[in-house]
Amino acid sequence: MASAAAVEARGVTKVFGAGQDGVRALDGVSVTIRENEFFTLLGPSGCGKTTLLRLIAGFDFPTEGEILLYGQDIAPLPPFKRPVNTVFQSYSLFPHMTVGQNIGFGLEMLGRSKAEVDARVTEMLRLVRMEELRNRRTSQISGGQQQRVALARALAPQPKVLLLDEPLSALDYKLRKDMQIELKRLQHETGITFIFVTHDQEEALTMSDRIAVMSKGHILQVGTPRDIYDHPAERFVANFIGETNFLEGQVSGVANGRASVRLNCGGAAINATLPSGFQPNGKVTVVVRPEHAQVVGSGSAATIRGTLENIVYFGTDTHYHLRLEDGGEFIVRQQNSRTNPATFAQGDSAGVFIGDNAAQVLRD
Amino acid sequence: MASAQDVAGGVERKGVHRRLTASEVAEAAERRDIRNRWYLILPALVIIILAAIGPLLIMVVYSFLAKGDYGGVTATFSTDAWVSVVLERDIFDDTLSFADAHMIIFWRAVSLAAYTTIATLIFGFPTAYFITTRPERQRDIWLFLVTIPFWTNLLIRTFAIQELIRRDGIFNNLFQWLGIIDQPIQMLDTDFAIALGMVYVYLPLMVLPIYASMEKLDFRMVEAGYDLYAGRLAVLRRIIIPLVKPGIIAGSILVFIPAIGAYVTPALLGGGKKMMVSNLISLQFGQGRNWPLGAALSITLMAVVLAALMLYVRNASRASVRTH
Numbered sequence: 209m210a211s212a213a214a215v216e217a218r219g220v221t222k223v224f225g226a227g228q229d230g231v232r233a234l235d236g237v238s239v240t241i242r243e244n245e246f247f248t249l250l251g252p253s254g255c256g257k258t259t260l261l262r263l264i265a266g267f268d269f270p271t272e273g274e275i276l277l278y279g280q281d282i283a284p285l286p287p288f289k290r291p292v293n294t295v296f297q298s299y300s301l302f303p304h305m306t307v308g309q310n311i312g313f314g315l316e317m318l319g320r321s322k323a324e325v326d327a328r329v330t331e332m333l334r335l336v337r338m339e340e341l342r343n344r345r346t347s348q349i350s351g352g353q354q355q356r357v358a359l360a361r362a363l364a365p366q367p368k369v370l371l372l373d374e375p376l377s378a379l380d381y382k383l384r385k386d387m388q389i390e391l392k393r394l395q396h397e398t399g400i401t402f403i404f405v406t407h408d409q410e411e412a413l414t415m416s417d418r419i420a421v422m423s424k425g426h427i428l429q430v431g432t433p434r435d436i437y438d439h440p441a442e443r444f445v446a447n448f449i450g451e452t453n454f455l456e457g458q459v460s461g462v463a464n465g466r467a468s469v470r471l472n473c474g475g476a477a478i479n480a481t482l483p484s485g486f487q488p489n490g491k492v493t494v495v496v497r498p499e500h501a502q503v504v505g506s507g508s509a510a511t512i513r514g515t516l517e518n519i520v521y522f523g524t525d526t527h528y529h530l531r532l533e534d535g536g537e538f539i540v541r542q543q544n545s546r547t548n549p550a551t552f553a554q555g556d557s558a559g560v561f562i563g564d565n566a567a568q569v570l571r572d
Numbered sequence: 573m574a575s576a577q578d579v580a581g582g583v584e585r586k587g588v589h590r591r592l593t594a595s596e597v598a599e600a601a602e603r604r605d606i607r608n609r610w611y612l613i614l615p616a617l618v619i620i621i622l623a624a625i626g627p628l629l630i631m632v633v634y635s636f637l638a639k640g641d642y643g644g645v646t647a648t649f650s651t652d653a654w655v656s657v658v659l660e661r662d663i664f665d666d667t668l669s670f671a672d673a674h675m676i677i678f679w680r681a682v683s684l685a686a687y688t689t690i691a692t693l694i695f696g697f698p699t700a701y702f703i704t705t706r707p708e709r710q711r712d713i714w715l716f717l718v719t720i721p722f723w724t725n726l727l728i729r730t731f732a733i734q735e736l737i738r739r740d741g742i743f744n745n746l747f748q749w750l751g752i753i754d755q756p757i758q759m760l761d762t763d764f765a766i767a768l769g770m771v772y773v774y775l776p777l778m779v780l781p782i783y784a785s786m787e788k789l790d791f792r793m794v795e796a797g798y799d800l801y802a803g804r805l806a807v808l809r810r811i812i813i814p815l816v817k818p819g820i821i822a823g824s825i826l827v828f829i830p831a832i833g834a835y836v837t838p839a840l841l842g843g844g845k846k847m848m849v850s851n852l853i854s855l856q857f858g859q860g861r862n863w864p865l866g867a868a869l870s871i872t873l874m875a876v877v878l879a880a881l882m883l884y885v886r887n888a889s890r891a892s893v894r895t896h
Contacts, residue, residue, distance in 0.1 A: 267795050287798040300796040304814045313810075314800035365801065 213279070214369055214401040215241040215264060220273035222259050233259040235425040236273070241369075241403060242418075246395050248404045250412040251422035252448070257405045260422075261371050264403065265294050278368065288317070293362035294371040297378070299354045301346040307357050308333070308342040314365035332360040335394065352383045359391075363398060372404045376411065388415055409449045413437060421445045438497070441483035441571050446495045453496045453538045455512070455567075459488045467569050469494055473534040474512045480567035493570045498541035500566040503528045503558055510559020514538065519554055528552065530560060635867035643861040653864030657872055674852070674869070681849035682876060685832035688770040689778075689824050695771060696778035696823065701812075703779075704786040715783070718776050726773065730840045733769055734760060737841075761843030769837040774830070778823040785819025786812075821888050825881060832877055849873055 222234040234256045241247045249257035262268045264275060266287030274281050282290055293314065301310050311332050312325040320328075333339045336356040341349055346357065355375060362370055372391075376384045392415055395402045406412055412419050413433040420430045421444070429441045440446035443454070457469040460477065467488055470477045480494045506513050518529035521544075528540040540560055552558055638650040655661075660671040703714040721729060736742050737759035744756040759765055793815065797807040813820070835850040844851075853873070856866030 265795075265799060267798070287795070288801045288803050292799075294796070294799045296792060296796060298790075298792060300790070300792045302793060302796070302811060313797075313802070317801040317803075317806055361800070 212243045213240045214243045214245070214277070215403065216276040216279075217260065217263075218274050218276070220260070220263060220270045220275060222256070222263060222268065223271045232425050234263075234270075237425070237427050238273075239420055239427055239430060241401065243401055244399050246392070246402045246404065246415060246417045248406060248412045248416035248419045249422055250406055250409060250419050250448075252407055254424075255422040256425040257407075257422050258373055261294070261373055261403065261405050264369070265292055265371055266290050291368045292371060293365060293367040294373060295358050295362045295375045297374045299358040299375075299378075301354055301357055301361070303346055305346070306342065307338065307344050307346060307349065310346060310357055311361045311364050314361065318365060328364055332364045335363070335397070336360045336390075352379060352387070355379060355383075355387060356390075359394065363394065363400065366398075367400060369401045369403060372402060374405055374407070376406070377408075384411075391415060413449070421448060423448075439481055439483070439568050440495060441486070443493065443570050443572055446568075446570065451498050451539060451541075453498065453501070455494050455496065455536070455538075457492060457494055459490060459492055459569075462487065467492070469567070469569065471512060473532050473536060474510075476511045478511060478562050478567050479564045480569045481565065482569050483571050486569070486571050488569050493572075494567040495570060496538075496562055496567050498527070498539045499525075499543075500563070501538075501540050502561045502563075503530075503540045503542060503552060504561045506557045506559045509561055511562040512538065513557065513559045516552055516554055516556045516558050519552065528558070530558065631867040631870055635864050635871060637864055639862050639864050641861070643857070643863060645863050650864065653862070653868040656865055657868045677847055677849050677852050678872070678876060680846060681832050681834075681873070682880065684766070684770065684834070684838070684848070685828050686880075687767065688774055688831040688834075689828045691767065691771045692775050692778035692827050693820065693824065696775055696782055697820070699775075699779050700782035700786050700816075700819075703783055704789070715780075718779050721772075721776060726836055727840075729773070730769060730836055733765075733772065734840060737765055737768070760841065761845065763842070765841040766838050769841040770831060770834060773834075773837055774827045777826040777830075781822035781826060782816060782819040785816040785822075789815050817888065821885060824884065828881065828884075829877055832880075833873065 217237055217239050220234055220237045221232065223230045223232050225231055237256070237260060249260060251257050259268065263270050264277075264282075266282070266285060269283065274283060276282070277290065277292070302313065305313065308329050312329045315325045315328055329342070330339070333342055336359055338353060338356055338360070341353060341357075346354060349357070355378075358375065375391075376387050379387060388411060391402070391404075404412075404415065413436075416433055418430060418432055419436050420427045421436060422428065423444050429436060429445050431439070436445065437450055440449065440452075446452045446454075455471055455473060457471040457478075459467050460470050461468045462482070465482055466479050467482055468477055469480050469492060471494075478494070482488065503516075504510050512532055514530040514532040516528055517531045518527075520527040520529075523544070525541050525543045528542065530538045530540065532538050538560055634645050635653050636649060636651065637645040638648045638652065640646050655668070656671065657674060658671055659668045660673070661668055699718070703711055703718075706714060734741075738744070739756045739758065739760065741760070743759065744753075747753045748756065789812065793811055794807055797811040802810060833850045834848065835854070838844075838846070838848045839851065847855075849869070853866050853869050856862045856869065860866070
């Protein structure tokens, strides 16, 4: 049963404070996280992602709604009785214990024998490649090493779900990239469900099996990285993840889950994908990712037309900034090749070709 | 070529020379800096020598002199005082026997100080925890309340406690009026009264250092403990207490040292029935007219305090270091 629900939130609301001053950190959030999944809660700070994590861990309790762990309501369980472990943003390693003691702490508290704890600590140290640092104090190791210890400590008791609260945010770029791969490997090797909180969209896209995009206490969209990137359902999602072009238009027909949209700029009709279960009519906004469109001449192949305001060469690709006929802005990112050098120059009038599956209609 | 080399060498030599000068300047500056630091601590040094080390030396000297007939000392070397700290000379036949009275008094002082330390720790730790976990603005109010007793003279506060626990004092009247008791209970002049007074007097000295430590405690550590299956007691024992241990040690020292020489509280609340070590010492300098013995007893007390503290600190710092 690979797709069994590991964690299920049902209408979870969390209000901090009371009365008028109360802050709704989460507002009726429902989400199902599957077993063995690398699930990411993605959103800007203050969107409620850490709150949701803390509710699952048991550090806070929901104001309304319930959280199920493998079908069982965990509301009555204090954090020390939940088979869930957390990797804290600040690591929160115990400074009065060695690396080994930190990693063994959870198992020790579960009442395992000294021999079992020792063996497991050895195993975990090997897993995070830190065998030689077992007897160091946590203050004597680097930030990246502390990160690994925090991870080993949380994984040692073999939790059913591992919660990771922006664990990579304190690391420098290079180390963060390494740890992303490391985390993915650990998740694969241990088969534990990971719930990962981040505000870094790139991190979310590269690591997750599925992503929930959050804003202002709501989950806006849940899907695979490709779903979220290619088919953003709402303006916030499209904006938060990657670069995007927005175009206004009128729906002229819906068939087979596709909408035919007549663009306000230039009047051409394009086929656009729809968010699931959404029936658009009248005025809509469609999004087109910069790399899903092509710069073409302003001839008949063009879907929309404008002037090339800026051309920026990036080595791997070139960014074309167009000022459209209706005054809007449109960016195209085109991969470079040696055999086919770009022929456009700044100030040229040019067109953009938007293919059949390149556009997505937004819900709002 | 040769001239170019010369120039290069010259520059190099000049560079070396300049570097040396720089380091010399730095050294000189550092020397000056250290000298200035000595000037800065001079006032403190003078006070420490005059007020702490000087009197101590006088005490040591006095303890090895013979006693004067009307108090004071005579300038003859004598070990009589030190002998009579541990041994008693019979007034009639001059035989020596073990001075168990002194030992009992010393033991009484040490155990009273130890009980006081433990009791203030038991009451003070939760108090400090309570204050730490209040919102920041409230904490100042609670701390202010803790320090209020310092504003009043100890003697006056002790008389106030007497007033509370007298036979016809406020507590007895209140309890009788409430019907909890029908006869007044004897509280004043008992060990209970001493314990009450000692805890009352020394509690702030325990609460404040523990609070100072606990305020720095990262409560995310506590969450991490809960997360790793440690129950409330385990979190307290394995995480909170080890992390605030510096405060516990500081508080214990601050309570233990003055408590061992407590004078006013046991005398006024215990009825003076049991002699405390401070009474014993003051007796030697007063009616006893035996200054050398008083000095010897004082030094002995200091040694006892130092030994007790060293033992305590060693044990306390060892207890937290466990190895897997």
